[in-house]
Amino acid sequence: MKPSDPDRPSVILREHVYDGIEEFDQKLPNWWLFTLYIAIVAFVLVWVAYYQLPLGLLSSTERVERRMALIEARKQAELEATLATLNNETLREMSTDPGHTGSGKLIFESKCAACHGLELDAVLNGIKLPGVPLVDDVWIHGSEPLQIMHLVTNGSPDLTKGMIPWKSQLSASEIAQVVSYILSQKTH
Amino acid sequence: MLTSKQPNLESLTSINADGSRYFLHPADVRGRFTLFRRLFGVLLLAIYVLLPWIPIGGHPAVFLDLASRRFHFFGLTFLAQDLWIGFFLLTGLGFSLFYVTALFGRLWCGWACPYTVFLEHLYRRIERIVDGDSTARRRLADASWTSAKVVRRIVKHGLYILVSLLIAHVFLSYFVSLTRLYEFMKQSPRHHVGVFGVMLFLTGCLYFSFAWFREQFCIILCPYGRIQSALTDDDTVIIGYDRNRGEPRGKKSDPDAGDCIACSRCVHVCPTGIDIRNGLQLECIGCAGCIDACDEVMDKVGRPRGLIRYDSLNGLEQKRRRIWRPRVALYTGLLALGATVMGLFLSGLHSATMEIVRMPGQPYYFAENLIRNQYRVHLVTKRHEETSFTFEVAGLPEGAIVTGLDDLVLTAEKESVQTFIVQVPAAHFKGTFSIELTSTVGPSGEKLVDRIDFLGPSPYLLSNP
Numbered sequence: 001m002k003p004s005d006p007d008r009p010s011v012i013l014r015e016h017v018y019d020g021i022e023e024f025d026q027k028l029p030n031w032w033l034f035t036l037y038i039a040i041v042a043f044v045l046v047w048v049a050y051y052q053l054p055l056g057l058l059s060s061t062e063r064v065e066r067r068m069a070l071i072e073a074r075k076q077a078e079l080e081a082t083l084a085t086l087n088n089e090t091l092r093e094m095s096t097d098p099g100h101t102g103s104g105k106l107i108f109e110s111k112c113a114a115c116h117g118l119e120l121d122a123v124l125n126g127i128k129l130p131g132v133p134l135v136d137d138v139w140i141h142g143s144e145p146l147q148i149m150h151l152v153t154n155g156s157p158d159l160t161k162g163m164i165p166w167k168s169q170l171s172a173s174e175i176a177q178v179v180s181y182i183l184s185q186k187t188h
Numbered sequence: 189m190l191t192s193k194q195p196n197l198e199s200l201t202s203i204n205a206d207g208s209r210y211f212l213h214p215a216d217v218r219g220r221f222t223l224f225r226r227l228f229g230v231l232l233l234a235i236y237v238l239l240p241w242i243p244i245g246g247h248p249a250v251f252l253d254l255a256s257r258r259f260h261f262f263g264l265t266f267l268a269q270d271l272w273i274g275f276f277l278l279t280g281l282g283f284s285l286f287y288v289t290a291l292f293g294r295l296w297c298g299w300a301c302p303y304t305v306f307l308e309h310l311y312r313r314i315e316r317i318v319d320g321d322s323t324a325r326r327r328l329a330d331a332s333w334t335s336a337k338v339v340r341r342i343v344k345h346g347l348y349i350l351v352s353l354l355i356a357h358v359f360l361s362y363f364v365s366l367t368r369l370y371e372f373m374k375q376s377p378r379h380h381v382g383v384f385g386v387m388l389f390l391t392g393c394l395y396f397s398f399a400w401f402r403e404q405f406c407i408i409l410c411p412y413g414r415i416q417s418a419l420t421d422d423d424t425v426i427i428g429y430d431r432n433r434g435e436p437r438g439k440k441s442d443p444d445a446g447d448c449i450a451c452s453r454c455v456h457v458c459p460t461g462i463d464i465r466n467g468l469q470l471e472c473i474g475c476a477g478c479i480d481a482c483d484e485v486m487d488k489v490g491r492p493r494g495l496i497r498y499d500s501l502n503g504l505e506q507k508r509r510r511i512w513r514p515r516v517a518l519y520t521g522l523l524a525l526g527a528t529v530m531g532l533f534l535s536g537l538h539s540a541t542m543e544i545v546r547m548p549g550q551p552y553y554f555a556e557n558l559i560r561n562q563y564r565v566h567l568v569t570k571r572h573e574e575t576s577f578t579f580e581v582a583g584l585p586e587g588a589i590v591t592g593l594d595d596l597v598l599t600a601e602k603e604s605v606q607t608f609i610v611q612v613p614a615a616h617f618k619g620t621f622s623i624e625l626t627s628t629v630g631p632s633g634e635k636l637v638d639r640i641d642f643l644g645p646s647p648y649l650l651s652n653p
Contacts, residue, residue, distance in 0.1 A: 111607045
């Protein structure tokens with residue numbers, strides 16, 4: 001006899017007994033059933049739309065990958081925009097601006113001084129440091145501002161030297177600031 | 189007078205036999221528990237609304253800054269690396285709730301649960317003011333749609349939506365801070381679609397819950413109600429009817445009757461639609477409305493209060509009441525253990541973090557008879573003021589050179605990545621060893637420690653090229 005049958009006695013007690021616990025047979029709340037049915041329908045719709053039809057809807061992995069590609073593209077565009085404004089002249093101009101050289105000095109002291117020395121002479125208390133001095137006239141990879149910038153960005157081509165490509169750590173404008181600081185201290 | 193449905197032990201009062209909802213209209217109740225509950229509820233609401241306004245340590249008292257992943261609690265700042273504290277918070281709060289439940293039953297539900305606080309002290313107050321007492325509300329619900337009814341409904345639901353919006357905005361301010369919330373409110377929603385969507389969703393949930401869903405959550409959805417039978421025993425203090433005193437029910441003038449005069453006031457005021465005289469039930473949220481209702485009637489008929497009262501099941505049967513019992517002893521022991529472990533771990537929390545990572549590139553470099561390892565040390569300060577760091581390295585062999593670890597000062601809540609280099613003369617290199625970097629944080633003097641290996645070529649090959 002269905003629970004909705006009008007001739008049904010008011011309450012049905014089911015036969016089974018577990019640990020003394022018995023069970024009535026009552027209608028579930030309509031709101032509960034409604035949300036269950038909606039959830040089933042929604043599941044079918046989502047499954048069909050996302051995985052069966054070529055609607056172009058993305059899975060979550062695809063959405064993340066698309067976001068990452070956007071971020072990479074934006075980073076690349078920013079890098080190219082910064083580099084487009086930089087040439088030897090503009091870098092030399094930056095090296096006279098205390099705003100840029102000040103920021104560059106802070107970055108240099110935290111990241112570069114360990115190898116190149118606080119005085120850019122690659123010496124600490126008489127001990128020779130791993131880097132090369134930046135205040136002498138020996139420039140292994142070029143002394144033009146753009147060449148220095150290229151070296152800092154991409155690291156030393158000689159992988160045994162230990163100068164890492166800093167583009168993964170510093171933005172293009174930060175590298176430009178460090179280079180402007182180096183130029184301001186350069187004597188040769 | 190319109191009659192309400194009589195509760196029974198076989199079905200939910202609030203769900204009809206065909207599955208549709210029977211909307212409950214609890215009657216007004218006055219008494220000491222109602223008063224204390226209301227005061228406590230107002231206090232909790234005040235705390236909820238005011239916490240984002242109170243600045244401590246430069247930030248709102250509770251500010252869960254998701255955007256920058258910094259979580260501020262009363263002057264302390266936690267970063268994403270401190271997420272493990274969440275484990276202790278959640279399990280600690282959960283276990284404390286179990287402990288309180290073992291002693292006092294569903295005290296949380298009727299007195300402190302945000303659902304009850306919002307529903308009882310905000311939405312039901314609005315309903316009472318707009319629609320009147322329970323008789324008037326039932327009459328209005330059954331009436332046809334006159335213009336008076338339409339106006340009342342619009343006013344009431346308009347107020348519901350307004351209150352829901354307010355609650356949702358306060359909730360948001362815990363995550364974006366009041367200043368940013370105000371900025372968002374001045375902008376068009378286009379500029380912060382996600383946040384606006386969250387606010388709308390919250391408002392919708394609150395409105396739905398408190399305008400219609402009401403006690404269905406407590407009875408059917410909330411897991412706390414369902415685990416009561418596992419957490420309570422016959423010595424837990426619950427709300428109950430003193431059967432020995434009250435039965436058999438009868439008229440006041442009947443000398444053979446018990447104290448219960450079958451006025452059913454306790455049924456009329458119940459917000460979940462039960463009859464507490466049937467015993468402790470799943471639906472009872474411990475609101476103490478039935479206690480106040482019965483006490484008021486007992487006063488009028490000149491009988492002592494407490495026919496319905498806070499007592500344990502044993503106490504209601506006049507048996508010996510125990511507070512200290514094996515369950516409570518075990519819970520106390522576990523709570524002490526948990527608190528000790530949490531204390532131990534929390535003492536390892538510092539106001540800054542330091543982490544050493546090897547720099548990308550070769551694992552070691554060999555030049556000028558020196559073996560070199562290149563590291564990066566990542567320093568973050570959680571403090572709102574300047575923090576200074578001084579460094580010491582231990583575990584180095586003779587002749588080792590360390591560069592890059594100069595003293596550092598970080599401004600408020602900043603982070604920095606420092607290069608540091610360790611070089612060891614080939615003659616003194618005897619194989620991989622571990623170096624330990626200790627940083628002293630000022631001004632508190634805390635010590636941060638991290639270790640990393642120093643790698644190099646095989647010492648045998650070095651000495652026998």
